[in-house]
Amino acid sequence: MTCEQLHHVSLIVNGVERSAAVPARTLLSDFLRHELGLFGTHVGCEQGVCGACTVLIGGRLARSCTTFAVQVQGEEIRTVEGLANGDELHPIQESFRRCHGLQCGFCTPGFLMATEALLSENDDPSDSEIRDFLSGNVCRCTGYVGIVASVKDAALRARGVNGSDQ
Amino acid sequence: MKPESFSFYVAESTQHALDILAQEGDDSKILAGGQSLIPLMNFRLARPAALVDVCHIPGSERITVDNAGVRFRCSVRHRDALHSNEVNAVAPLVGQALKWVGHEAIRSRGTLCGSTAHADPAAELPAVWLALGAEMVISGPHGERHVPAESFFKSFFTTDLNADEMLTEIRVPPAPDPSLRRTAFQEIARRHGDFAIVGAAVVIDLDGSGRIAAARVSALGAGEVPMRLRSAEAMLVGSPLDDQELLENVEAEVRKSVQPPGDSHASARYRKKVTGTLVRRSLAECAETPSTYEGML
Ligand code: FES
Ligand code: FES
Numbered sequence: 167m168t169c170e171q172l173h174h175v176s177l178i179v180n181g182v183e184r185s186a187a188v189p190a191r192t193l194l195s196d197f198l199r200h201e202l203g204l205f206g207t208h209v210g211c212e213q214g215v216c217g218a219c220t221v222l223i224g225g226r227l228a229r230s231c232t233t234f235a236v237q238v239q240g241e242e243i244r245t246v247e248g249l250a251n252g253d254e255l256h257p258i259q260e261s262f263r264r265c266h267g268l269q270c271g272f273c274t275p276g277f278l279m280a281t282e283a284l285l286s287e288n289d290d291p292s293d294s295e296i297r298d299f300l301s302g303n304v305c306r307c308t309g310y311v312g313i314v315a316s317v318k319d320a321a322l323r324a325r326g327v328n329g330s331d332q
Numbered sequence: 333m334k335p336e337s338f339s340f341y342v343a344e345s346t347q348h349a350l351d352i353l354a355q356e357g358d359d360s361k362i363l364a365g366g367q368s369l370i371p372l373m374n375f376r377l378a379r380p381a382a383l384v385d386v387c388h389i390p391g392s393e394r395i396t397v398d399n400a401g402v403r404f405r406c407s408v409r410h411r412d413a414l415h416s417n418e419v420n421a422v423a424p425l426v427g428q429a430l431k432w433v434g435h436e437a438i439r440s441r442g443t444l445c446g447s448t449a450h451a452d453p454a455a456e457l458p459a460v461w462l463a464l465g466a467e468m469v470i471s472g473p474h475g476e477r478h479v480p481a482e483s484f485f486k487s488f489f490t491t492d493l494n495a496d497e498m499l500t501e502i503r504v505p506p507a508p509d510p511s512l513r514r515t516a517f518q519e520i521a522r523r524h525g526d527f528a529i530v531g532a533a534v535v536i537d538l539d540g541s542g543r544i545a546a547a548r549v550s551a552l553g554a555g556e557v558p559m560r561l562r563s564a565e566a567m568l569v570g571s572p573l574d575d576q577e578l579l580e581n582v583e584a585e586v587r588k589s590v591q592p593p594g595d596s597h598a599s600a601r602y603r604k605k606v607t608g609t610l611v612r613r614s615l616a617e618c619a620e621t622p623s624t625y626e627g628m629l
Contacts, residue, residue, distance in 0.1 A: 170337050171339065173340065189337055190337070190338060190339065190340030190383070191334065191335045191336065191337050191338060191373075193334070193335075193370075193374075196334075212333060212334075212374050213371040213374055213375065214367065214370070214371045214438065217435075217437065220437050223440075223441070226411070226440035226441075227436050227437040227440055228437050228440055228441050229367075229437050229438065229441070231374070232366060232367055232370040232371055232374075232441075233366060233370070233441065234340070234363075234366070234370070236340050236385075237363070237366065237385055237387070239342075280436070280437070283436065298524065299436055301435055301523065301524055301525050302434070302435025302436060302437050302438065302525060
């Protein structure tokens with residue numbers, strides 16, 4: 167095996183600067199998992215189809231398996247590990263727990279990040295808006311009914327909190 | 333699977349990107365959003381020896397809207413074009429089609445120029461460029477050349493681009509009168525966001541009396557490249573948009589004129605039939621909706 171050239175990649179992951187030297191072909195998903203030990207981002211299909219590896223890059227929803235780490239040098243990345251506050255679940259995670267938005271949990275990190283992105287731009291999505299937005303994420307367990315209910319619940323609570331703040 | 337190794341460069345300018353392509357030779361490739369290329373590399377269906385990332389070229393993410401129409405520079409992302417009020421006002425067809433492209437997570441990274449240069453026969457944008465009469469701006473070692481969309485797409489995943497060139501910009505000419513323009517995009521896919529089985533894009537320019545002054549109709553998935561349906565276009569000119577008999581005749585003509593391939597997703601017969609239906613539906617949609625431009629006034 168020839169020695170591959172390494173690139174120094176430095177990212178802000180969940181608010182913390184993290185870096186590693188990796189070959190250019192390292193996918194962001196592998197960078198997060200293997201270099202940084204952040205195993206919350208799951209890898210299903212590795213071809214951009216299932217959505218399990220979905221993270222936020224610069225605040226935008228993206229597939230980490232169809233992005234090379236070297237492409238996002240210096241960017242802010244949010245992964246599922248950035249949601250909970252210590253032992254306290256993020257409100258979206260709490261809604262998924264309460265409304266049976268997961269069974270095996272393999273797809274869940276992707277759904278949580280997609281829900282976070284959806285609710286940040288639309289705090290009252292309809293069922294069809296939810297289904298449309300989440301159409302890039304595949305779940306083999308739930309049949310999606312619990313997931314849609316979880317997103318609705320999370321939206322409701324987010325609006326409630328905002329309401330009482332104002 | 334994992335991609336094979338490659339050398340990676342970040343281009344600082346178009347010239348820099350071209351220099352790297354020249355130096356690395358035929359096995360080098362431009363990398364924009366990577367949403368088509370990286371899955372192929374993960375499967376090792378594509379094994380470029382070098383990639384040149386063009387997303388950091390200053391100004392490459394710019395969309396310009398002025399009297400000359402709309403210009404999309406090389407790293408404009410699907411999502412930015414979809415949410416651009418300016419683009420939606422003067423070239424609503426782009427947004428009408430982008431809604432069908434992949435999913436949110438794909439659109440936030442995928443680029444217009446990237447998917448255009450990739451030239452998947454089932455992709456939405458190539459058909460849109462045909463219907464809008466767009467022009468491809470190609471930079472190469474001998475300078476810049478401009479190629480109309482119609483001569484840009486050559487075959488499956490093959491365009492007029494040479495290995496030492498890059499697509500730097502897509503230009504959409506302005507409508508003669510935006511308030512008299514109607515556009516629509518329709519497609520059939522297994523699931524929303526999947527690749528289209530077939531699709532149609534329609535651009536109609538009306539005259540002051542409500543008759544069709546000019547029509548451009550294109551189809552995707554109906555051949556190895558997106559194509560204009562000229563016989564259908566010719567039938568439309570001079571008639572009002574809501575002529576039901578005309579729409580039925582146009583549908584029949586489209587079915588007759590396209591020669592789509594059949595594959596595991598849909599038979600050739602099905603594609604033929606549905607292309608006709610989608611063209612009719614697009615025309616009906618044009619008849620119903622005022623242009624976005626009018627809606628904004
Ligand atoms: S693992 Fe990235 S989309 Fe499936
Ligand atoms: S919970 Fe098992 S795949 Fe979604």
